Amino acid sequence: MNSNNIGERIRVLRQIHGVSQVQLANQLYVSDSTISDWERGRTEPGIIMIIKISAFFHVSLDYLMLGKTKTL
Numbered sequence: 064m065n066s067n068n069i070g071e072r073i074r075v076l077r078q079i080h081g082v083s084q085v086q087l088a089n090q091l092y093v094s095d096s097t098i099s100d101w102e103r104g105r106t107e108p109g110i111i112m113i114i115k116i117s118a119f120f121h122v123s124l125d126y127l128m129l130g131k132t133k134t135l
Contacts (some may be wrong), residue, residue, distance in 0.1 A: 069113070070129055076120045086128040091115055 075097040077087055077098075084102075090097060091112060100106045117127045125131045 067130070068104055069107055069128060070101045070104045072130060073098070073108075073116060076116075076122065077102075080120060087119075091117055 072074050073087075075086070081123075084095045084098040088098050091098075093112070097106075101108055113124065113127055120127075123132075
């Protein structure tokens with residue numbers, strides 16, 4: 064699950080967990096078009112939103128931001 068950018072990692076995590084863009088948007092209190100924009104690389108989530116996404120999917124900030132599964 065090593066994707067190239069944060070939007071792609073969000074998309075992959077969302078699909079693995081069986082969560083729609085609308086469902087994720089509702090959990091994060093954003094619009095589904097915001098989720099779509101992140102996943103397409105048009106925009107990126109801010110740090111507070113990255114923290115919320117990482118908590119929602121139970122992944123590390125390192126993975127979500129950098130694609131790394133372990134830190135050195």
